[in-house]
Amino acid sequence: MKQRLLFLGPPGAGKGTQAQRLAFNNHLLHLSTGDMLRAEVLAGTELGQQAEAVMARGELVSDALVLAIVRHRLEDHSQGWLLDGFPRNLGQATALDSLLLQLNQSIELVILMELPDVVLSQRMLSRGRADDTEAVIRHRLEVYHQQTAPLINHYQQLGLLMSVDAAGTVDEVSANIRLSLGT
Ligand code: B4P
Numbered sequence: 001m002k003q004r005l006l007f008l009g010p011p012g013a014g015k016g017t018q019a020q021r022l023a024f025n026n027h028l029l030h031l032s033t034g035d036m037l038r039a040e041v042l043a044g045t046e047l048g049q050q051a052e053a054v055m056a057r058g059e060l061v062s063d064a065l066v067l068a069i070v071r072h073r074l075e076d077h078s079q080g081w082l083l084d085g086f087p088r089n090l091g092q093a094t095a096l097d098s099l100l101l102q103l104n105q106s107i108e109l110v111i112l113m114e115l116p117d118v119v120l121s122q123r124m125l126s127r128g129r130a131d132d133t134e135a136v137i138r139h140r141l142e143v144y145h146q147q148t149a150p151l152i153n154h155y156q157q158l159g160l161l162m163s164v165d166a167a168g169t170v171d172e173v174s175a176n177i178r179l180s181l182g183t
Contacts (some may be wrong), residue, residue, distance in 0.1 A: 001026050001183055002108040003080030006087075008151060009113030011140045012120040012127070013166045014173060018113065019084035021174055026183075029077050033086040036069050037061060055131050058139035060147065063091045071099055089147040093154055110155040111177065113166035117141050 005028070007015040016032055023030035037055060040048030047069075051061045070086055087093040100106055120141065124132045131140075155161045164176050 001181065003028065004105060004108045005082045006107055006110045006155075007082065007084045007113065008110055008148070008155070008161075009166065010115065010117070010120050010144045010148075011137070012124040013113040013115045014123070014170065015084050015113055017170055018166075018173060018177060019082050022177065023082045027080070029073070029079065029081040030084060031070065031073055031081060031086070032084040033066050033069065033088075034084075036073075037066075040069075056136070058131060058136040059143060060088055063089070063095065066092065067095050067099075070096070074099065074103060074105075087151065090150055090154065093151055107155075107160055109162060109181075110160045111180075112152060112155075112161055112163045113173075114163055115166040119167065 005022075007019045009015050016034065019030055019032065022028070037048070037051045041052045041055070042048070047065060050065060054061050066086060066088075070083070074081065083096075087096050096107075121134075121137050124137050124140075125134070152161065162180055164173070164180055166173055166176075168176070
């Protein structure tokens with residue numbers, strides 16, 4: 001089993017859902033930038049206050065803020081990890097590459113979860129998180145296609161990308177991932 005993985009894909013594809021399972025079953029550190037940002041918001045920290053309005057609009061929190069959180073967690077952890085929802089643009093991907101170089105680590109696999117926009121919207125609407133209104137969902141999908149989707153090509157060129165069909169039940173998608181990983 002690979003030890004250093006990224007989960008890439010549009011909002012609502014189930015990255016968080018699947019990353020949590022895979023990390024738990026394989027004793028990997030699960031780092032979700034979305035969860036970490038929501039925890040900061042809940043705790044009312046300065047960082048959380050800065051992130052709250054940006055998340056509510058369906059936009060990306062600043063690279064510097066997100067990087068600070070990830071750096072802190074990776075520096076303290078020398079074993080396997082699974083990054084979920086990070087990087088989300090080319091700037092974050094480049095920053096991650098240099099951080100990993102400093103830590104003498106490298107990405108072993110990028111799992112891309114693929115699902116049509118219409119299904120993504122339905123999933124997010126039924127999830128009902130504060131940032132899951134119709135207008136915000138539409139904007140998050142636009143931001144994904146503009147800023148995050150270029151990472152697909154980036155990791156494909158590096159020979160790290162593995163695509164997985166994210167349609168079906170949670171168990172079916174988990175099975176797709178396990179099959180692709182050969183575990
Ligand atoms: P995230 O927390 O990363 O959330 P997400 O992309 O919306 O959802 P995910 O793909 O994880 O789907 P989930 O498992 O919940 O981001 C939230 C916000 O944080 C961003 O918009 C941004 O503002 C900010 N942010 C995060 N990272 C950032 C970064 N690096 N840089 C800048 N800003 C950042 O699944 C969705 C729903 O579908 C759930 O209800 C789930 O139960 C359901 N579901 C899952 N799998 C299913 C299945 N197979 N069938 C049916 N339902 C399913």
